[in-house]
Amino acid sequence: MNAIRALALIVALLGGSVARAGNPDPDQLLRQAFDNWRGKTSHTTVEMTVHRPDWERTMSMDSWTRGEDDALVRFTAPAKDAGNATLKLGDDMWIFNPRLNQIIKLPASMMAQSWMGSDFSYNDLAKADDVLTEYTHRITSTSQADGHAAYEIEALPKPDAATVWGKQLVTVRDDGVLLSETYFDQDMKPLKQMTTERVDDLGGRPYPVVMTMSKTGDDDRWTRIEFQSGRFDIDLPGALFTRSNLRNPRDFGTGAGH
8 A cells, every 4th residue: 555555655657767867856756656656547456465574464455546635445264354445535534444334534643653563654655755856866876676767766755844754765766666665754764665576467567566665674463455456546525435334335337335
């Protein structure tokens, strides 16, 4: 999602021309990966599996994105989770609980908490774009992945940036596919990693359709997201991304009425 990152998580592909140039620009590589992830707009259906040593559960959701900052995620299954929803507008985020029939604006103190019991936090969703704007980037290594060049990019916070992470390592293929992202704390200790397990066509573009987030050194606690369908660069009404629709979903012809 960004997971949820959702996720979030989600502009047409640049055709890989930047990445295939002799001296690829890490800023452009990251921009290409984010544009491939979400397009100008997107609507995806996703299954999320949360695994723990003594239990496992799977949830289904619909996700819509608009531009770089706006996203709506609504859970559709199982029944006890259906209707729970998250709305992100810029740096602000609200959650809706249908059982309480309440919309709650998340304060900054809650943003580091787990999202729907997963290994993704609300910060992972709300701050997914910070790696583009609040960090400086350099390519640290190049490898091959399924016939493509893959670039590991080190992202370090800018001097005055208020960032959650002390460093991020992001691996991007030359066609804009995000392969992995490792998150380091302020002491440069790796805390968790998101890894692409399968790349396939989604909505006419190469896409990381299966991704797993796990904590470093703990193989028995992880969250996997699997994209079932996706459409990109589609018309989405502005009313979709409102608190009114968060509480009372309407059918805009995009699947928003689930």
